[in-house]
Every structure is written in structure tokens, then in C-alpha cells.
Amino acid sequence: MLSQLRQLAPRFVVLFAVLAAMFGGGGVAAAAPPAPTPLSPSNGASVTVPFTISWNAVSDPNGIVAYNWEVSNSSSMSPVILHNSTTGTITQDTVSGLANGTYFWHVQAVNGAFFQSAFSATQSFTVTGANAGEPGSATLNPPKGGTQFHPMEPMEVIYFTWSAVPGAATYIFDASNDPNFPVATKVHFDNIPNTSYSLQLGDSMPQGTWFVRVQAVDANRIAGVPSNVQTFVLSFNAPLPPPPTPLSPVNGATAPLPITFKWTDVPNPQPSGYTIEVATDPGFANIAFLNNQITGPQYTVTSLPAGTLYWRVNSMQGDSAPNTAAVTAWSQTASFVVPSTPTMASLQLTINPASAGDSETLYVQFTGPAPSGGTVVNLTSSNPTAAPLPATFTMPAGFAFGQVFFTVGQTNAATPVTLTGTLNSGSSASVSFTVNPPSLQSLTVFSPITGGVPTSGIVQLHGVAPGSGVSVALSSSSGAVNPPASVTVPGGSLSVSFNIPTSAVTTPTNATLTATYQGQSSSAPLTLNPQVAPASISLSPSTVSGSNGSFATVTLASPVAYDVQLPISTSNPNVTTINNFVTIPAGANGGFNINVTPVNTTTNVTISVSGAGVTKSAVLTVQPAGAPPPPSGPTLSSLTLNPSTVPATASSQGTVSFSSPVSAATVVNLGSGNTAASVPPSVTVPAGGTSATFTVTTGLVSGTTTINITGTSGGVTVSGALTITQAPPGPAGVTGLTVAPSSIVGGATAQGTVSLGAAAPSGGTQVTLSSSNTAVATVPASVTVAAGATSATFNVTTKVQTSPSSATITATGGGTSATASMTVTPSSSSGTTDTVKVTRAEYVVSDQVLNVQATSTSSTATLKAFVTSSGALIGTLQNKGGGQYQGQFELGSNPQNVTIKSSLGGSASLAVTAK
Known part of the structure; x- marks a missing residue:
């Protein structure tokens, strides 16, 4: 229920109200912090909303990380109708959204070990009105379609509307089977941008009377006084409305295809709630068409048998029992006649206007089904170059709707084209559209990049380039960014990629690149970041033989909050092959693969990385094949990718495998042959394991691109090929x-x-x-x-x-x-916790440093490390995002075992490995 609290406080808060009294259930009284003392409003005070509540700060040896406050309309503090949390340094909060009346409140503290204090003494206050700082109240209308509804899995939709409130930015919608709207049990939705909401309650929700209200919320997240309350009954036994009434076609009327069936709406129509049946007999023994997921009181059918047909419709209204649908009776049966001799009804196209190379679909519609043997349609185009059609299309027997596929051709200017379909009987239909010549669609640039490192761009066209290609002019607003004067999109292609050289900058520099073709322009921003000096480069292994490669790890002299690209070089490109630059992710180390060509004599190669005027180097010794002898024990054997082909911006899962279980945790360094596919610097195979997985994320490519993904460990390099495809989405995709x-x-x-x-x-x-x-x-x-x-x-x-x-x-x-x-x-009353796992606990004896890595099922939790034996706090782990946490702590001795505790209640322990 965190979302329902954010509208009450203009700052980000971490909700500790759902924390259980962890680590012994809160029974260790000495570990709990003291309770705060309420300060304002004073006991029995009269206030107008919004108002500020406050309390005194308390202290604890473990520090205070949060305060939780609750409001109730009962002195027993049950039910709680409003609650929120602040961080440990904030001892006040804003209360809004309360109607006139007397209320009670109290507050508690949470310390750094996540023990909760007792709640403070309860104090009362009386709301006497709303001041100018609170938005007004909405008027909530009764639900659409009556006040009795069925539960459903999936759920019956109950539609509500209300009046707009001046100054409201969003609205809150609450539903509860308790008129007090307790926080623990109410159904709550916030950030609603308009004045309507569709409530859905499933079979598992309590049946009986439900209460509904809305509140306006202004741009400062101050909630207004709740609206009037509307009620409805949720019951398996709710009455069903009358069935829909067929409107057309009816009374045996002749109805050429396509036919749009229309009927009256039921009082509370459901999404995908109507079912229509069309049969060849009035008893509906022979169904010609059925659709049971129709939204709205009409539906169009393109193919039906010839002759007299019958149709009916009903409406699903939820469940009459668990997993048993509540459905209205069938409507009255209506009849109509489909012509037996087909004529051309229409031609339609999917794309208009279209461009060269577009995959176009021509939809052919008859008024009646084709007879036995099918019906031939003669097709013509007023411009066969721009719109090349086949000479004929045969509609299969029994069908009245078909598709003809063709590829749009080249034109030099916007060209109108008419397509015509003619039956042998003389009946015809036409459709017109415009074919445009290739035009500029977009310019995409990889940004940001470190100045002095080249980046890449992609020019995309509407329509494929003609055989001679399309030359697109390029320009830059900054002298630090130097794209080529022009690039050519090859004939038959939609796009082309190109390199963009850049210069080093001393401050973040923004540039705009512009592509221009035939008077059309498209621009893309590019940010250049200053270079950062490298601190070191290390090679693993530093000696290789034959074609075995190595992996270089690069560290920065000072960490920065953005990804850094640094130029890299080799003193002997005939022996070692590397990329032009290495990327160091924000807050981490970077790395790259070194591919080796076999030598006849031992050769030393210098691998260097440069940045901000500083160059760091390491020497790689390349020995002939056979020296030294191959490593014994488990060796890196394979790298596989699943899937091996992905569309641009999708991801693939990589797996590195060893020939046998490794005796200790083993690092496999990872690399990618192209920045369009990104991999983490390394992955670790745990002790006793034979494999580990990692994620390959992909970016934009100008066309189908195959990239080599590599893994290196113990002097052995394995690789796998990842193919990235770039298919522009179809117009109706x-x-x-x-x-x-x-x-x-x-x-x-x-x-x-x-x-x-x-x-x-x-x-x-x-x-x-x-x-x-x-x-x-x-x-x-x-x-x-x-x-x-x-x-x-x-x-x-x-x-x-x-x-x-x-x-x-x-x-x-x-x-x-x-x-x-x-x-x-989960519901805020469930007291549930997250799940924590410690994935690494390593103590480096020589440096007296403890390295800890952990995961949580929550990406917003706070994780702290403790010495398991004594409970002493070691420190707080950094949140790396996506439920990943890590920390590095200086300790005078090995703690032997660490426990990681989460602010959401989860905890886990792991023995520390000494290195």
C-alpha cells in the first residue's frame, strides 16, 4: 500500500509500518528504541486540514532510521485509517484528506537494527474544516448499471464517475467492505488522472455490501476531504439484467458481407463480455460463426455461408458461483440472408500513404462467399512500378474475405495509385493510395560518450533507398563532434550506421547532430563527458600460449557517476587484437578481451589504456603453442547463448561451462566484439559448480548483425555468436x-x-x-x-x-x-518480508577488507551487514539496483560469518572465505 501513502507526503518515504518486530519477534525489549513523544497537535486540539503532526526525536545506539505514525477514528487505534513513515532525521509530517470529526494518533521509532519501539501515548484531535491548502471534495456518482454486481475471476467491471475538482492533479479511489475504510483491508488506487475508474473485484473478495469513495490530490500531493460514499452489493446471487436486443440485421433482411451485427447494450456491459453466435439453423445446432470476447454492442464479420442465417447474443456479467459464469439469457433470434452470388464489396489497404519497400496488404471483400472452386479476381494497378500486383487472386470457396500481399516500388515523387479488382461477372471495386519516394525518418546517436572516443550513429529512412543509394548530409553544432560530411544509405536498405569521431573535453559538452535529405532534417543530441585518468590495467593471465587469449581489467583513479569510455591500444596488432576503447561502468571496473594470433617465438606485447593525459600499461607475454603445458583440472569448455538470435534492444542469456566441477569459486571474464551487445565484466562459477549464467543486453543495429561474445578463464577463451536483427514494426503490429x-x-x-x-x-x-x-x-x-x-x-x-x-x-x-x-x-497488514541471499562474503587478509554481495527480492530495501557471532554492525550495503547489493568494509580481523539484515525483514548469513 506504499502508493496510497505517497499522496500524503511530498517527499520520498520508506514505509516501515509493515515491518514486523523482527529478530525474535520484538521480544528483546532492551534492543528496542524508546518511544517518541507526540508534540503537535496537542491532545484535544482542534485543527483544519491539511495540518502538521510532529514528535520529539529519540536516540538509540544503532541510530534511528524511521518513524511510523498512525491515525484512527477510535481511541483503541483500531481500525487504522491513515498511516505513513518518515526517515529517521524527520520528526514531522503533513496530514490531509480527513473529514470533520475526532481522531486519535500515535507514533513509534525504528532503529538501525530494525527494532521497533512501543507506540507513544495516544492523543486526540478534532478536524473542524479544510483550509485553503487542501483541494475540494468530488461528488461521486452511483455505479453504472445498478448497485448489485457479481464477483468474477477474471473480474466483473463496475464503472464509477465523479465530478472534477478544481486544482486536482490526480484522484484516489478507495473501496472497502468496512465503512471506516481501514488501511489494512481497503482496496486502494491512486494517481488516477481523470474522473472515472473501473473497479474490479474477484471471487476471492468478500461478498456483501461495499463502500466506495474518491479524493482529489493536488500537485503537492495534498489529499482533499473524501467524497460522498456510494455503496453496492457484491454477490454470486446478484440479479442478471435482461439480454441484449438484436438491432440489425433482422427480419430476414438481405445482408451483403461484410455484416456489422448490432444490438442494445446491457446496463453494465463488460470488456470482452458479449458472445455472438451465427448458425445455419434456428436451433443453433450448426454454428457458422462464434465469438465470445466482444467489447461493445456491435461486431463485424467478413465471411459467412450463403443463404438464410440466424444469430443471437448474450452478455457475461461475472460469476454466479466460483468458476461458474453468470450469463444473461440469449437474446431473441434474428434472421438475415447472405447473397449466394458474390460481387465485389470493397478493396482496402493497410498502409496509406506508403513508401518504397513497404510490405503492403490488399484486403479483398466480397458481398457473399465464393462458390465451389473459388472465384478469380482480376487485379490491375494504375502504376505497376509503384504498386506491382499479381494478375489475379483466387478467393477460396466458402470465403468472402482474402488478402493479397505485395511490396511497394520506387517513385521519384508522391504518386497517386489506384488498384482495381474485377470479377468475371463485371463487378469491381477500387482503392487509391499514395506512394511516396524515400524520405528521412530519423537520426539516432549513441550517447553519452567520453570525449576522444568515437561513437556511432544510424540514419533511418521512410522506405528503402533506390539502387543508387541515398546520400544524407550530416552536420554538428560542436567542433568537438566531427561526423562525416555525408553518409549513403545503400540501395535496397532502410538505414546505414556510421562512426562519429569526437575530441576530448574538460567539461560535459552537449552537441546536436543533424541529418538532412531533400529539405527534411532530423536531429539527435550527443553528450560528451570529460575523460577520467585510469588507475591501473591488469591482465589475466599475463602469459598465454598459442591462440589462447587474455582479459584486461581497467580501474579508474577516481570513481564517477557515469559510464566512461577510454581509448586502448596494443604495441603489436599483428599478435594481439583489441577494440578501440573500453567502457568502465559507473561505480565499477571495466574490462576487455585480448585475442591472440599464434607466434613462433615468445613475444611481449604492451597493452595500454589512456585518459585525461594519463596512460597505464601492462605486458602480455605470448608464447608459442605447447609452452607452457595446458592447465590441469577443470577448464573452460563452452559459451552458449539462448536465444542465439534476438531483435534489437532484446536480451539473451549466456552460459559459460567448465569441463568438470571447479573446486573454488572461479571468475570468467566476459567480452563483446561490438558495443551493440553489452555483457557484465565477469561472471563467477561457484565452488562445486560447472556453469554460470549472465545477461547479454542489446542496442540498436542498422541491420542484421552477428557479434562474438567471449569468456576467458585460466588462459582459455571460448566464444558464442549472437545475431541481432532489426525489423521495423509493421503498421498494424x-x-x-x-x-x-x-x-x-x-x-x-x-x-x-x-x-x-x-x-x-x-x-x-x-x-x-x-x-x-x-x-x-x-x-x-x-x-x-x-x-x-x-x-x-x-x-x-x-x-x-x-x-x-x-x-x-x-x-x-x-x-x-x-x-x-x-x-x-502484499496487503500492508500481512507483515510480510523480503527474501535475502548472501552471494559473496570474502575477507582479504592482506588488505583487511571484507567484500560482501547480497540480493533481495525488493529493489528498495536497505541491507546492513552484521557480525553473526556478536551482532555488531559492520556497515550498510550499496543498492546497485535490481535487487543487487554490495559493500566493501575495512575490518581489523576476519568476522568468520556475516548476517545481512533487510529493512523489510529478510535476513541471511554466510561463512566468510579468507583470501
Whole structure:
């Protein structure tokens, strides 16, 4: 429920209210900090909202990391109707969103060991009104379609609207089966941008009377007084509305294809809630068409049998029992006649205007189905060069809708083209569109980059270049960035990539690069960062033989908060091959592979890295094959990638494997032959293991590109090939996917929205849906974007969780995919914790340094290291993002065993390895 608290405090807070009294259940009284004393408002004071509550600071040997406060409408402090947390240095907070009445509050402290104090004495205050600092109240309207609804898995949608509040930036929507709206049990949604919300409650939610309210929230995250309360009843036994009424076609009317079936809406229509059946008999024994996921009171069908047909429709309204749908009766049966002799109804295109090289689809629609043997359509184009069509297309028997695929040709100027389809009977239909010549679409530049290191750019066209190619002029706003004067997109290509030399800078420098072609321009920003001096370069191994490679590790003299690229060089490029530069990620070391060509005599090669006027070098000794003897024991044997082919910006999983289990943790240094594929500097195979995995992330490429990914350990280098493809999304392919809200309490339902690159054609576009973690969130198998629409919505059903969990929703259609991530959290009353794992605990005796790495199932937790035997605090780990944490601490002696404790309650221990 963290999201429901953020509207109450204008700063970021870490919610400790859900922390259990950890490490012994809070029973160690001596370890708990003292309770704070409430200061303001004084006991029994009258206030207007918003107002400030405050308390005195308390001290503890472990420090104070947070304060938790709660508000209730009962002196027993049950139920809690409002709560929040501040950090340990802040002893006040803003309270808003309370109606007139008497309330009670108290506060507690949390120390650095995550022990909670007792709550303070309870004090009362009375809200007498709202001042100018609080937004007004909305008027909440009754729910659409009545006040009795069915639960459902997935869920019945209940629609609410309310009046706009002047000055409101967003709104809060609360639903509860308790009129007090307790924090622990209410269903809460915030950051709602408009004045409507679709509530969804599943079979697992309590049945009976529910209470609903809304609040306005201003730009300063101050909540207004709650609106009036509306009620509704959630019950398996809720009455069903009358069925829909067919509107057209009816009464045996002749209905040429395509046919748009229309009916009346039920009082509370559901997304994908209508089912339509079309049959060849009035008893519906022989179904000719069925669709049970229709949103809205109409649906278009492109192919049906000839003759008299019958249709009906009903509406799903939730569940009448667990996993049993509550469905209205079928509507009255309506009849119509599909013509038996087909004529041309229409021709439609997917892309208009189109560009050279576009994959175009011509949709052919008959008024009735083709007879046995099919029907031939004679096709003509007014400009066969711009729009080359086949001479004929045969509509299969029994179908009235078909597709003809062709590739758009070249033109020198915008050219109107008319396509015509004619039947032997003389019936015809035409469609016109415009074919444009190639034009400039975009300029993309890899940014930021360290000055003095070349970067890369990509020029993208609308339409493929003609056989002679397209020359695009380039320019830069900064003398420190020197692109070529022009680049040529080769004939038949959509894009071209090119290198951009840069110069060293002393301060961050912004430049704008511009591409120009036939009066059109596209610009891209580029930031140059100052170079940073390298501190060292080391080689592992420093002696190799034959074609065995080495790996170089580079450290910086001073850490910086951005990625740094430094030029690298070799004194003998005939023996060693390296990239032009090395990337050192922010806050980490960098590295690169050194590929070796066999020599006949021992050869020393100097490998250097430069930056900010400083050069560091290391010597690699290359020996002939056979000297020294090959290493004994486990050796690095393979590097595999899954998948081995990915689209640009997708990722692949790499696996490095040894010939047999390693006796101790073994580091494998990783490298990539192209900056379009990024790998971590290294991966560690644990003691007793034979393999480890890592993630390869990819960037933009100008065309299909194969990149060599390498792993090196013990003088052995293995590699795998990763192919990155670049396929522009089709016009009606999936271009976007959102899930709102992206963070939700388990058991509630979010709404997914999938978007297409162009309007869906006649018949709609089916988009396949999937969830990466069905134990967290489930989606329907597919959703259909209706003809002429560019988006569709669907329900994302979540399950109750005991700890914050995530799932990735994927939508695929039209040859492209999009993903959206969501987090499902437990109820704030569950007291759940995160899961912590210590992945490394190593004490370097010579340096008296302890290195610790750990993971948490939460990416926002605070992790601290303690000596297991004494409980002494060692220090706080750095949050590296994505649930990864690490720390380096100076200690006079080996602690032997460390315990990592999380601010969210998780903990884990690991024996320390001495090095």
C-alpha cells in the first residue's frame, strides 16, 4: 500500500509500518528504541486540514532510521485509517484528506537494527474544516448499471464517475467492505488522472455490501476531504439484467458481407463480455460463426455461408458461483440472408500513404462467399512500378474475405495509385493510395560518450533507398563532434550506421547532430563527458600460449557517476587484437578481451589504456603453442547463448561451462566484439559448480548483425555468436503495452492496454497475451483490437502475495511484441518480508577488507551487514539496483560469518572465505 501513502507526503518515504518486530519477534525489549513523544497537535486540539503532526526525536545506539505514525477514528487505534513513515532525521509530517470529526494518533521509532519501539501515548484531535491548502471534495456518482454486481475471476467491471475538482492533479479511489475504510483491508488506487475508474473485484473478495469513495490530490500531493460514499452489493446471487436486443440485421433482411451485427447494450456491459453466435439453423445446432470476447454492442464479420442465417447474443456479467459464469439469457433470434452470388464489396489497404519497400496488404471483400472452386479476381494497378500486383487472386470457396500481399516500388515523387479488382461477372471495386519516394525518418546517436572516443550513429529512412543509394548530409553544432560530411544509405536498405569521431573535453559538452535529405532534417543530441585518468590495467593471465587469449581489467583513479569510455591500444596488432576503447561502468571496473594470433617465438606485447593525459600499461607475454603445458583440472569448455538470435534492444542469456566441477569459486571474464551487445565484466562459477549464467543486453543495429561474445578463464577463451536483427514494426503490429496501475495489491486487477502502429484492418487484429509469472499475474490468451481501432484493453488478474513480486506481461501481434512490467504487493497488514541471499562474503587478509554481495527480492530495501557471532554492525550495503547489493568494509580481523539484515525483514548469513 506504499502508493496510497505517497499522496500524503511530498517527499520520498520508506514505509516501515509493515515491518514486523523482527529478530525474535520484538521480544528483546532492551534492543528496542524508546518511544517518541507526540508534540503537535496537542491532545484535544482542534485543527483544519491539511495540518502538521510532529514528535520529539529519540536516540538509540544503532541510530534511528524511521518513524511510523498512525491515525484512527477510535481511541483503541483500531481500525487504522491513515498511516505513513518518515526517515529517521524527520520528526514531522503533513496530514490531509480527513473529514470533520475526532481522531486519535500515535507514533513509534525504528532503529538501525530494525527494532521497533512501543507506540507513544495516544492523543486526540478534532478536524473542524479544510483550509485553503487542501483541494475540494468530488461528488461521486452511483455505479453504472445498478448497485448489485457479481464477483468474477477474471473480474466483473463496475464503472464509477465523479465530478472534477478544481486544482486536482490526480484522484484516489478507495473501496472497502468496512465503512471506516481501514488501511489494512481497503482496496486502494491512486494517481488516477481523470474522473472515472473501473473497479474490479474477484471471487476471492468478500461478498456483501461495499463502500466506495474518491479524493482529489493536488500537485503537492495534498489529499482533499473524501467524497460522498456510494455503496453496492457484491454477490454470486446478484440479479442478471435482461439480454441484449438484436438491432440489425433482422427480419430476414438481405445482408451483403461484410455484416456489422448490432444490438442494445446491457446496463453494465463488460470488456470482452458479449458472445455472438451465427448458425445455419434456428436451433443453433450448426454454428457458422462464434465469438465470445466482444467489447461493445456491435461486431463485424467478413465471411459467412450463403443463404438464410440466424444469430443471437448474450452478455457475461461475472460469476454466479466460483468458476461458474453468470450469463444473461440469449437474446431473441434474428434472421438475415447472405447473397449466394458474390460481387465485389470493397478493396482496402493497410498502409496509406506508403513508401518504397513497404510490405503492403490488399484486403479483398466480397458481398457473399465464393462458390465451389473459388472465384478469380482480376487485379490491375494504375502504376505497376509503384504498386506491382499479381494478375489475379483466387478467393477460396466458402470465403468472402482474402488478402493479397505485395511490396511497394520506387517513385521519384508522391504518386497517386489506384488498384482495381474485377470479377468475371463485371463487378469491381477500387482503392487509391499514395506512394511516396524515400524520405528521412530519423537520426539516432549513441550517447553519452567520453570525449576522444568515437561513437556511432544510424540514419533511418521512410522506405528503402533506390539502387543508387541515398546520400544524407550530416552536420554538428560542436567542433568537438566531427561526423562525416555525408553518409549513403545503400540501395535496397532502410538505414546505414556510421562512426562519429569526437575530441576530448574538460567539461560535459552537449552537441546536436543533424541529418538532412531533400529539405527534411532530423536531429539527435550527443553528450560528451570529460575523460577520467585510469588507475591501473591488469591482465589475466599475463602469459598465454598459442591462440589462447587474455582479459584486461581497467580501474579508474577516481570513481564517477557515469559510464566512461577510454581509448586502448596494443604495441603489436599483428599478435594481439583489441577494440578501440573500453567502457568502465559507473561505480565499477571495466574490462576487455585480448585475442591472440599464434607466434613462433615468445613475444611481449604492451597493452595500454589512456585518459585525461594519463596512460597505464601492462605486458602480455605470448608464447608459442605447447609452452607452457595446458592447465590441469577443470577448464573452460563452452559459451552458449539462448536465444542465439534476438531483435534489437532484446536480451539473451549466456552460459559459460567448465569441463568438470571447479573446486573454488572461479571468475570468467566476459567480452563483446561490438558495443551493440553489452555483457557484465565477469561472471563467477561457484565452488562445486560447472556453469554460470549472465545477461547479454542489446542496442540498436542498422541491420542484421552477428557479434562474438567471449569468456576467458585460466588462459582459455571460448566464444558464442549472437545475431541481432532489426525489423521495423509493421503498421498494424504491436507498438506499445501498458499496465495500470503498475504496482498493485495482490487480489486486485490492473488494466492492460495494447497499442498498434496503425488502425486494425477489417476483422480486427488478434494480439496474443502472456505473463512471465502466472503465480503473480494472469492475462487472457488474447485480445482483439477492433477494426479501425488502434488499441484494446484487457484485465490483468493478480493473486495474493506474501512478499512483493513481479511479472512481465507480453503482447504479440502483427509480427511485433511489446512488454510491460508490474509489481504485485502484499496487503500492508500481512507483515510480510523480503527474501535475502548472501552471494559473496570474502575477507582479504592482506588488505583487511571484507567484500560482501547480497540480493533481495525488493529493489528498495536497505541491507546492513552484521557480525553473526556478536551482532555488531559492520556497515550498510550499496543498492546497485535490481535487487543487487554490495559493500566493501575495512575490518581489523576476519568476522568468520556475516548476517545481512533487510529493512523489510529478510535476513541471511554466510561463512566468510579468507583470501
